[in-house]
Amino acid sequence: MRGKVYLVGAGFGGPEHLTLKALRVLEVAEVVLHDRLVHPGVLALAKGELVPVGKEGYGEKTPQEAITERLVALAREGRVVARLKGGDPMVFGRGGEEVLALKRAGIALEVVPGVTSPVGALSALGLPLTYRGLARSFAVATGHDPTLPLPHADTLVLLMPLHALGGLKERLLERFSPKTPLALLARVGWPGETVRLGQVGDLPGLGEGLPSPALLVVGEVVGLYGEILGNSGP
Ligand code: SAH
Numbered sequence: 001m002r003g004k005v006y007l008v009g010a011g012f013g014g015p016e017h018l019t020l021k022a023l024r025v026l027e028v029a030e031v032v033l034h035d036r037l038v039h040p041g042v043l044a045l046a047k048g049e050l051v052p053v054g055k056e057g058y059g060e061k062t063p064q065e066a067i068t069e070r071l072v073a074l075a076r077e078g079r080v081v082a083r084l085k086g087g088d089p090m091v092f093g094r095g096g097e098e099v100l101a102l103k104r105a106g107i108a109l110e111v112v113p114g115v116t117s118p119v120g121a122l123s124a125l126g127l128p129l130t131y132r133g134l135a136r137s138f139a140v141a142t143g144h145d146p147t148l149p150l151p152h153a154d155t156l157v158l159l160m161p162l163h164a165l166g167g168l169k170e171r172l173l174e175r176f177s178p179k180t181p182l183a184l185l186a187r188v189g190w191p192g193e194t195v196r197l198g199q200v201g202d203l204p205g206l207g208e209g210l211p212s213p214a215l216l217v218v219g220e221v222v223g224l225y226g227e228i229l230g231n232s233g234p
Helices: 020-028 064-076 095-104 117-124 162-173 220-230
Strands: 004-009 031-034 049-052 080-085 109-112 138-142 155-159 181-186 194-199 214-218
Touching: 004 020, 004 064, 004 095, 020 080, 020 109, 031 064, 064 080, 064 095, 095 109, 117 155, 117 214, 155 220, 162 214, 181 220, 194 220
Parallel strands: 004 080, 004 109, 031 049, 031 080, 138 155
Antiparallel strands: 155 214, 181 194, 181 214
C-alpha cells in the first residue's frame, strides 16, 4: 500500500471551525502528528495514533528536520499520516518547509486548508479587518522579532507578539499615532479567551499577564471593537 501525508489545518480554535475535509482526513489517518496549538476538541476527533511534535509559534527551535524525516519514514512504510497544524498550515506553520521536503522525497501529499487565526479569530468574535472608509487593507506579520520593520497596511495583525510588546510599540509608533486603537486577543476559541482594548501608547503594559497564544491588532477599524463586543447580546 502506498503511504500518503495530509498536511492539515486544524483552524484557530475548537472543532466547529474544521473543514469537512479535515474531519474526513482525521477519521482515516493512522498516525496524526500534531502541534501544541491544536485544540483538544480537534484532537479528540482523530481516530489514529496521536503524536505531539514541536511547539511551533513560540519562537523555540523546532526540530523541523526530525519531523519531516518522520513523515517521510511513515509514508514510506505505507502509512496514511496527518500532519495537523493550528490555523492554516501555510501561515507561520512551517508548512512550506514540509511541503518541499515531502515533494523532494517523492511522497504523495495533499494540503488541507484551515481557518487561519489572524482572520478567523477576529471573525469569530465579530471583529472586522476592513471597513469602508476606515480600512481598505490589512497585513499579517509575525511580531516575534521587533527589530524588523512592519508592513504597510491600514490594519495590522501581528502574531506571536506577547514577548516583544515593548519593541513592537517603537515600531508601531513609526507608523501610527500613540492614540491609534489596538486590541490584544488571547486564546480565541480556547478556555481563557481574553480581549483587551487600548491604544498603541498603552503598550507594553496592556499585555501584562495575558496568556498565549495571542494576536495584536492595530488600526482605526479597531476603534469599532468596543461597541461590537459590548453589544454582543445576552
Ligand atoms: N498557522 C497558524 C499560526 C501559527 S503561529 C494560523 O494559521 O493561525 C502561532 C500564532 O498564531 C500565535 O502566537 C498567535 O499569535 C496566533 N494564534 C493562533 N491561534 C490563536 C488563537 N486561538 N487565539 C489567538 N491567537 C492565536
